[in-house]
Amino acid sequence: MTDVHVVGTGLLGTSLGLALVRAGHDVTLEDAVPTHAALARDLGAGRLPGPGEPSGPDLVVVAAPPDVTAGCVLDALRRWPQAVVTDVASVKGVVLRALEASGVDLARYCGSHPMAGRERSGAVAGRADLFDGRAWVLTPTTATARSATDLVATVARAAGAAVRELDPASHDAAVAVVSHLPQLASSLVAARLASLDDDAVALAGQGLRDVTRIAASDPHLWTQILAGNARAVREVLSGLADDLDRVLEALAALEDGGDVPGARGTLAAAVAAGNAGQARLPGKHGATPTAYTTVRVLLPDEPGQLGRLFADIGEIGTNVEEFHLDHGLGQQLGLAEVDVVPAAAAGLVHALADRGWRIHG
């Protein structure tokens, strides 16, 4: 068992505590605001350290806002001379530069970034399974001891994550595209709704809801993230701005029934380029954590069928990780998507088929 001390009990710190307690580790909790740490404890994320505790944690995880992360890491390296220290800030270069500027020996430091989050923040939004099946990026440098990197990797896996290694610059360039760009796009689209009248808002469909879901994210946190990765974000955002200008030109050419040669081609190319990019994403729209396998069961869309299905699953003894019911499919059927751990999938399929359920490939 690894003794882990978590500094900062917001969404990530609390979720990590919950996941590590679940995995049987001893977790102590600390926050600049003591009542926040107490709340995380009450939620089951760990215990508050007694006097003089933690005396010798194996790992200190700094889960503080990006702007104060480097200071907290330096503080942790000084307070616990034997401990490995990591942080979970969404930006790595800005933190590393501040640490290097301090001149401290960084052998015991390995930066990291779990690719998990929610549009909600704070301890109450914490989830024990926040990291399950998610990537957790480690960003060791040449100064980092291999043993430090290995310990952080061990704890990240204990939290349910899949560990990857990237250098800090590559990490920051990657998240600028896969995380910071979509956040800004979602915010900018949602901002156009502010002045819309209610009749128009009432027409909102699933597409707009999906695109703007993360627009509910915390402005204070995101200002720190975007400012901390300003160059990489600006570069990818400039590329999008150039594409946007081409689309605006094409739309202007097509106004009032105009049909300038090439204008429609520009619009089609923009949407087609989106097809190509979207197709690169793994998973079926990410609806299911990659850690789970989906078993699809066709069931009659009438009262009691779900009860019968789950009673059968209960008898079979398989635990359901996630579940979604999709109606329609053309015929009057519902499609139940039952997500289970991969090892349980084959057995569940056979047991359900034996009970007469129609399994949908």
Place this chain on the structure above:
Amino acid sequence: MTDVHVVGTGLLGTSLGLALVRAGHDVTLEDAVPTHAALARDLGAGRLPGPGEPSGPDLVVVAAPPDVTAGCVLDALRRWPQAVVTDVASVKGVVLRALEASGVDLARYCGSHPMAGRERSGAVAGRADLFDGRAWVLTPTTATARSATDLVATVARAAGAAVRELDPASHDAAVAVVSHLPQLASSLVAARLASLDDDAVALAGQGLRDVTRIAASDPHLWTQILAGNARAVREVLSGLADDLDRVLEALAALEDGGDVPGARGTLAAAVAAGNAGQARLPGKHGATPTAYTTVRVLLPDEPGQLGRLFADIGEIGTNVEEFHLDHGLGQQLGLAEVDVVPAAAAGLVHALADRGWRIHG
């Protein structure tokens, strides 16, 4: 019962046929590509007309691509002199202008637009419940007979939709913001993924997946929609482009640790404006059609609990429209979200509470 003839058996035409057959109406199917109509029939969306059929449909629904919609509507008005004719094109002004230019009497025509769609297209993507709980906008003009508008409204409701009326210009301005803008934003973000290396794509999380889901949409269809609403789309897109320029300036000012006064404020304002806009959307991230009410039940995260819950719901006799299981919540609990028709919600809550289930506000 209303006799409905559907012209065009893609996603919308097929889904409408499925929904109306479900509601007991007689639906005949026609498509420029006969095999497409035959496929829709095989999926249960209606029947193929016999010789001389349909002789006198009450309503003809043109569900063709926007560019050919006006022509199909004119054709339908001529072929069936007694029938009311509507279309389901996503853009109304461009269709109406073409019809008016033809000089035909438009008393029997009422344009409409069901606010329902999928990122997949074609008859095989059709769903009987595609319109359930969705808005279906009718866009009658002063030329439209009230009886025509009423018939289209009746059929839209029979398909499960909630009917609204808007003038064509207001409709086009509204969908430019709630539909066409998010489509372009999603496509432009997804396009940035095309050149990304696999290590970076592997870091994609739920946020990017949500923002880019509709980037999988059909470029041909969307070119027609965007070109058909070019002015309104350009206007809202220009507003977004201006906001984007301000963000780019702020990022440039913050590069390499620079901290020009106001730059962070610009970033925070952009994200905060997104908060305000996103908050205007009805429903919890639109996960549930507005037609349903969600009952939240806390349940232990252990085998058999879902079976017990659904067995109880089965006994209670409430039909479950949608269901989602959300793990975590800090403690080792799962949160079951059971969506039922509003009228059934209160009774289900009490009956479940009586059986000892913890209902989560």
